[in-house]
Amino acid sequence: MTGLPPTPAQTVGPFFGYALPFTGGGDIVPISHPDAITVHGYVFDGAGQPIPDALVEIWQADRDGGLTGAPGSLRHDPVDGSVVGRDHVEFTGFARVPTDADGHWAVRTVPPGAHSANATPYLAVAVFARGLLHHLYTRVYLPEHATALSADPALSGLPADRLSTMVAAAERDRRYRFDIRLQGEGETVFLAFE
Amino acid sequence: MSNEPSQRDIDTQIAEQAGRTGLDHPSRDYPAYRSSLLRYPTQALTVIRDPEAVELTGPVFGVTDVTELDHDLTQGGFAEPGGQRITVTGVVKDRQSKPVRGQLVEIWQANAAGRYAHQRDQHPAPLDPNFTGFGRCLTDDEGRYEFTTIRPGAYPWRNHRNAWRPAHIHFSLFGTAFAQRMVTQMYFPGDPLFPYDPILQSVTDPAARERLVATYEHDLSVPEWSLGYRWDIVLDGPAATLFEEDGR
Ligand SMILES: [Fe+3]
Numbered sequence: 475m476t477g478l479p480p481t482p483a484q485t486v487g488p489f490f491g492y493a494l495p496f497t498g499g500g501d502i503v504p505i506s507h508p509d510a511i512t513v514h515g516y517v518f519d520g521a522g523q524p525i526p527d528a529l530v531e532i533w534q535a536d537r538d539g540g541l542t543g544a545p546g547s548l549r550h551d552p553v554d555g556s557v558v559g560r561d562h563v564e565f566t567g568f569a570r571v572p573t574d575a576d577g578h579w580a581v582r583t584v585p586p587g588a589h590s591a592n593a594t595p596y597l598a599v600a601v602f603a604r605g606l607l608h609h610l611y612t613r614v615y616l617p618e619h620a621t622a623l624s625a626d627p628a629l630s631g632l633p634a635d636r637l638s639t640m641v642a643a644a645e646r647d648r649r650y651r652f653d654i655r656l657q658g659e660g661e662t663v664f665l666a667f668e
Numbered sequence: 669m670s671n672e673p674s675q676r677d678i679d680t681q682i683a684e685q686a687g688r689t690g691l692d693h694p695s696r697d698y699p700a701y702r703s704s705l706l707r708y709p710t711q712a713l714t715v716i717r718d719p720e721a722v723e724l725t726g727p728v729f730g731v732t733d734v735t736e737l738d739h740d741l742t743q744g745g746f747a748e749p750g751g752q753r754i755t756v757t758g759v760v761k762d763r764q765s766k767p768v769r770g771q772l773v774e775i776w777q778a779n780a781a782g783r784y785a786h787q788r789d790q791h792p793a794p795l796d797p798n799f800t801g802f803g804r805c806l807t808d809d810e811g812r813y814e815f816t817t818i819r820p821g822a823y824p825w826r827n828h829r830n831a832w833r834p835a836h837i838h839f840s841l842f843g844t845a846f847a848q849r850m851v852t853q854m855y856f857p858g859d860p861l862f863p864y865d866p867i868l869q870s871v872t873d874p875a876a877r878e879r880l881v882a883t884y885e886h887d888l889s890v891p892e893w894s895l896g897y898r899w900d901i902v903l904d905g906p907a908a909t910l911f912e913e914d915g916r
């Protein structure tokens with residue numbers, strides 16, 4: 475692609491924790507929402523060890539497939555200026571969660587709608603970490619869409635075992651497991667956009 | 669002798685990759701930055717050319733997400749923070765030179781002594797109770813951002829023996845497309861630590877590396893108040909964003 479040369483990426487480093495995560499960052503909808511699902515998992519390195527200093531961001535369509543989002547993910551307390559998070563009136567479509575000391579992350583949201591006719595819905599994911607010089611993109615597809623995904627022309631070049639790294643596993647109680655493996659066996663499919 | 673590499677070992681690894689031109693971004697596989705060893709994918713990225721992709725849109729932010737005070741990292745304490753007050757400003761554009769308007773810019777950094785307000789930074793430099801170390805703002809209609817802060821200090825880290833990071837400010841940026849998301853670091857001109865730092869040197873093309881360095885601009889300095897630096901940012905992203913002129 476031509477045009478202005480881009481500013482290079484650099485790692486998020488180890489010390490983003492007091493700057494980027496915000497209150498309620500993983501709650502795109504509250505757990506009490508009647509359609510709420512939980513998507514959660516671990517981020518693993520090439521030795522299979524959980525990564526405690528990664529940051530996961532999600533961007534997604536609303537239930538109707540709308541991709542307009544809304545401001546207000548980082549609403550401020552008007553008195554002391556601290557970030558109190560969203561009001562859950564508007565659907566912002568954006569989540570940001572750091573991994574825990576055990577490499578675990580979780581978001582609560584609603585299943586995304588199809589963003590265009592015949593599209594297979596998904597959560598767009600960006601992954602940042604200390605040691606990762608340039609962030610990575612992947613997608614979370616829900617297992618009920620796995621069949622549609624395998625026919626999706628945008629990803630038709632991928633073998634089934636690779637494609638499956640982008641499909642969450644159904645657990646109990648509207649809970650889905652999605653692990654992100656940065657390297658090695660079961661390495662997650664990461665995406666570039668052109 | 670420990671297994672800890674020396675600066676000379678790291679210099680050798682940096683030299684092996686130096687001058688690989690034509691790459692705008694760091695290679696994720698960059699051995700001199702030892703934390704990268706187990707954290708880069710070994711499979712090629714899967715290229716998506718779907719003009720309907722969700723990633724061609726992105727989250728939006730507004731006045732509820734940022735307060736007027738958030739762009740000034742020197743406010744909020746009971747006194748002025750230690751160190752040299754600076755103003756950092758610039759324009760965020762996409763590769764078609766279109767300004768990125770109304771989008772969120774976040775920064776975080778060490779204080780003047782090189783210490784982060786993070787419990788995992790335990791090196792013996794003082795914390796500064798009058799310095800928050802993080803800020804955010806929205807770009808204006810011309811794509812401009814501005815922060816008032818303190819010039820950060822260099823700090824030691826454990827990549828290798830006697831490893832020191834050049835002074836830098838971490839930046840997080842959003843474009844109109846999630847595929848334009850960017851996290852990077854801004855450096856200060858003339859820092860003698862540049863050649864020793866594997867994170868900066870991971871950008872192997874000298875011209876690309878230069879784009880991470882702010883310029884001192886005397887007209888941006890405010891008398892009796894702050895020194896001015898300009899750092900313009902160009903967000904990478906898919907060509908498809910070109911056709912989103914009307915956006916939202
Ligand atoms: Fe840093």
